[in-house]
Amino acid sequence: MSLMRLTILASALLTSLAGTAQSQTTLRIGIAEDPDILDPSIGRTYVGRIVFSAFCDKLFDIDEKLNIVPQLALSYETSADGKAMTIKLRPNVKFHDGEPLDAEAAKFSIERHMTLPTSFRKSELASVDHVEVVDPLTIKLVLKTPYSPLITQLTDRSGMMVSPKAAKEAGDKFGLHPVCAGPYKFVERVQQDRMVFEKFADYWNKDNIHIDRIVFQPIVDATVRLANLKSGALDLIERVLATDIKDVRADPRLVLSTAPELGYQGLTINIANDKAKGPLSQSAKVRQALSLSIDREAINQVVFNGEFTPGNQWVSPTHPYYQKSFPVPGRDIAKAKALLKEAGVSLPVTIDYMVPKGTEYEAVAQVVQSMAAEAGFGIKIRAVEFATTFKQPRPANSRCFRSPGAAGSIPTAIPTSSCAARRRRMTEVIPTQTPTSCWKRGERHPTSTSARRSTPS
Amino acid sequence: MLNFLARRIAQIVPTLFFVSVLIFSLQQLLPGDPALVMAGEERDPAVIEQIRQQYKLDQPIPVQYVYWLKGVLTGNFGESLRNKMPVRELIAQKLPVTLQLGSMAILIAFFIGIPAGIVSAVKKGTAWDYGANLFALWGISTPNFWLGILLIFLFSIKLGWLPASGYVPLTEDWRASLAATIMPAFVLGNAISAILMRHTRSAMLQVLESDYVRTARAKGLSERSVILKHAMRNALTPVITLGALELGTLLSGAVLTEQIFSIPGFGKLIVDAVFNRDYAVVQGVVLVTATVYITLNLVADVAYILVNPRLRG
Numbered sequence: 001m002s003l004m005r006l007t008i009l010a011s012a013l014l015t016s017l018a019g020t021a022q023s024q025t026t027l028r029i030g031i032a033e034d035p036d037i038l039d040p041s042i043g044r045t046y047v048g049r050i051v052f053s054a055f056c057d058k059l060f061d062i063d064e065k066l067n068i069v070p071q072l073a074l075s076y077e078t079s080a081d082g083k084a085m086t087i088k089l090r091p092n093v094k095f096h097d098g099e100p101l102d103a104e105a106a107k108f109s110i111e112r113h114m115t116l117p118t119s120f121r122k123s124e125l126a127s128v129d130h131v132e133v134v135d136p137l138t139i140k141l142v143l144k145t146p147y148s149p150l151i152t153q154l155t156d157r158s159g160m161m162v163s164p165k166a167a168k169e170a171g172d173k174f175g176l177h178p179v180c181a182g183p184y185k186f187v188e189r190v191q192q193d194r195m196v197f198e199k200f201a202d203y204w205n206k207d208n209i210h211i212d213r214i215v216f217q218p219i220v221d222a223t224v225r226l227a228n229l230k231s232g233a234l235d236l237i238e239r240v241l242a243t244d245i246k247d248v249r250a251d252p253r254l255v256l257s258t259a260p261e262l263g264y265q266g267l268t269i270n271i272a273n274d275k276a277k278g279p280l281s282q283s284a285k286v287r288q289a290l291s292l293s294i295d296r297e298a299i300n301q302v303v304f305n306g307e308f309t310p311g312n313q314w315v316s317p318t319h320p321y322y323q324k325s326f327p328v329p330g331r332d333i334a335k336a337k338a339l340l341k342e343a344g345v346s347l348p349v350t351i352d353y354m355v356p357k358g359t360e361y362e363a364v365a366q367v368v369q370s371m372a373a374e375a376g377f378g379i380k381i382r383a384v385e386f387a388t389t390f391k392q393p394r395p396a397n398s399r400c401f402r403s404p405g406a407a408g409s410i411p412t413a414i415p416t417s418s419c420a421a422r423r424r425r426m427t428e429v430i431p432t433q434t435p436t437s438c439w440k441r442g443e444r445h446p447t448s449t450s451a452r453r454s455t456p457s
Numbered sequence: 458m459l460n461f462l463a464r465r466i467a468q469i470v471p472t473l474f475f476v477s478v479l480i481f482s483l484q485q486l487l488p489g490d491p492a493l494v495m496a497g498e499e500r501d502p503a504v505i506e507q508i509r510q511q512y513k514l515d516q517p518i519p520v521q522y523v524y525w526l527k528g529v530l531t532g533n534f535g536e537s538l539r540n541k542m543p544v545r546e547l548i549a550q551k552l553p554v555t556l557q558l559g560s561m562a563i564l565i566a567f568f569i570g571i572p573a574g575i576v577s578a579v580k581k582g583t584a585w586d587y588g589a590n591l592f593a594l595w596g597i598s599t600p601n602f603w604l605g606i607l608l609i610f611l612f613s614i615k616l617g618w619l620p621a622s623g624y625v626p627l628t629e630d631w632r633a634s635l636a637a638t639i640m641p642a643f644v645l646g647n648a649i650s651a652i653l654m655r656h657t658r659s660a661m662l663q664v665l666e667s668d669y670v671r672t673a674r675a676k677g678l679s680e681r682s683v684i685l686k687h688a689m690r691n692a693l694t695p696v697i698t699l700g701a702l703e704l705g706t707l708l709s710g711a712v713l714t715e716q717i718f719s720i721p722g723f724g725k726l727i728v729d730a731v732f733n734r735d736y737a738v739v740q741g742v743v744l745v746t747a748t749v750y751i752t753l754n755l756v757a758d759v760a761y762i763l764v765n766p767r768l769r770g
Contacts, residue, residue: 120504
């Protein structure tokens with residue numbers, strides 16, 4: 001199971017911009033990477049979702065409290081047996097090319113997600129057998145089996161609607177000139193430089209859109225991103241380094257927004273593919289010892305300036321799903337040593353620990369390495385670049401892997417999402433409000449079999 | 458001379474062929490599968506298989522190479538795995554950026570390095586000489602990324618004179634374009650100017666001690682005329698060749714500097730392509746930069762022959 005990171009980019013921000021701006025306004029947003037193709041069927045990057053939210057509306061959305069709310073749909077109903085979902089569409093919605101968003105268009109979009117050969121939405125919509133048009137503004141998703149998480153899939157790229165006319169003409173090149181039904185329409189993209197969007201005059205919710213243009217600029221280096229914000233070249237940035245947060249807070253011109261993420265950072269142990277049958281993969285006691293040797297709060301203080309939340313489960317301790325009967329364990333070296341002794345392993349227990357390259361990732365690995373050494377672990381850190389991490393953990397190359405969240409792992413920290421905006425500029429646009437949230441990350445519903453088969457109430 | 462040119466041009470084709478085979482083979486050694494990188498968290502085997510088929514990644518490597526070569530010969534460099542854009546279009550977007558940045562950097566390097574080298578040689582052993590040497594040492598030993606960030610802090614954040622990063626095409630607004638590129642060009646040019654200064658200095662010192670310079674002085678020419686008309690012309694020949702080669706290096710992309718200033722040039726393009734295992738983009742960019750580099754080498758050789766008749770054989 002992997003946690004999906006959903007993005008609501010500045011939906012709170014954009015919709016709260018009380019409309020007093022007289023002249024043409026441009027919001028320049030610094031993002032941490034250059035997204036891949038801007039096609040909701042093929043796009044797969046995290047940062048891509050931030051950009052999609054500006055121009056590609058979905059059937060449903062998630063509000064600040066993570067409630068599922070209608071967007072291009074008005075409502076939905078699930079049949080008693082859970083095998084059909086009927087969705088009522090919002091009337092009078094137009095795509096950026098003037099084509100109407102009706103049931104035929106919605107059916108086309110979902111079927112495109114399901115059938116385009118290179119679509120990455122196939123598994124998200126795997127429960128859907130086919131789509132039926134009930135009336136011009138109603139569609140019915142007929143499911144193979146009841147699948148309650150489907151509604152959350154429709155709040156992400158699987159729920160994004162594309163203009164059938166434009167998509168048919170462009171095929172898998174649609175993402176070069178995407179045509180959706182969002183608040184902004186695509187103007188131009190210069191790879192690795194900028195993506196420009198301008199206000200769509202016929203947007204269904206145009207009264208709540210008060211910024212004329214949005215420019216996304218990928219700036220990889222976090223320090224440079226922040227420097228751009230400080231110099232006024234950008235109005236909003238995402239992913240502020242934990243070590244920069246203090247500096248941002250101290251700057252009266254900037255507003256910082258933070259929110260605990262729903263994802264987690266942890267240490268994933270390769271149990272099934274360890275051909276060498278090392279003690280870490282074979283003995284639960286050794287894994288418990290490793291967990292006990294780590295002081296999560298120390299990692300938080302040393303690497304993340306105390307901005308993250310120590311964690312031991314797949315959600316943060318403040319989350320409703322957090323199991324309070326299993327609190328974050330403290331560090332207990334004596335117990336860890338005793339467990340290793342009980343397991344009868346020879347010391348030191350060597351571990352090959354793979355981490356993606358990056359200051360914060362490598363720093364966490366070094367802190368874990370030195371703490372675990374005291375209990376009797378010999379951790380060898382292997383920093384590899386991101387593309388290699390996809391390939392390596394599968395075979396037995398690695399015994400341990402730092403991951404943003406996956407099954408069989410020891411969660412260590414709940415990251416804090418943070419972004420910063422320029423106060424002066426923002427208050428020019430919003431006289432009374434400052435943004436309280438830039439984006440939050442959501443979650444997929446629990447995907448255990450029992451949860452999947454239940455129908456939403 | 459014509460023979461020489463013909464011989465050199467004939468060498469370009471096999472060199473480029475060798476470069477393309479080399480880059481194609483080396484890429485296969487990189488760990489990581491492009492189809493898996495594209496798929497990311499998505500692990501649907503059917504989708505991954507479809508990607509492999511679509512981009513012919515399921516074919517043996519020599520077959521993949523032949524497909525690519527066929528495309529290149531007809532002007533088709535393939536398309537980016539990551540964003541489906543034709544590689545030719547990507548190169549056309551980035552090449553002018555890199556050309557502009559590279560040319561500005563080399564101009565800055567010449568403007569700083571050559572006068573500093575001359576002054577240092579002419580005033581050998583004085584404070585001027587030590588000052589110029591100190592500058593050169595600083596230029597060579599200052600990391601680009603550090604200088605870049607310092608400049609951003611000073612000129613963008615503290616003084617607010619220049620944009621911190623980004624790029625504006627020359628054709629769109631030349632003033633904004635120069636403002637956006639002057640800091641990265643200075644960072645790049647600064648390092649090269651230090652090298653040029655050292656070379657100019659040693660070449661000038663050598664020339665200044667030669668017989669013909671002594672004769673020129675004996676004729677009663679002014680010191681200014683001796684240095685600028687007689688000594689400098691001869692001393693600069695190797696420096697200009699060096700400058701052409703440095704320009705070639707700049708045109709293959711200045712990765713770190715482009716990254717810091719968010720300049721969408723070749724360096725950023727190729728680094729992202731390598732990280733995403735976007736083979737077609739890597740091959741296309743390497744082929745173009747190799748061509749540019751070889752051409753500049755050729756131009757430097759020809760220039761050398763033109764100024765030095767002894768090499769014409």
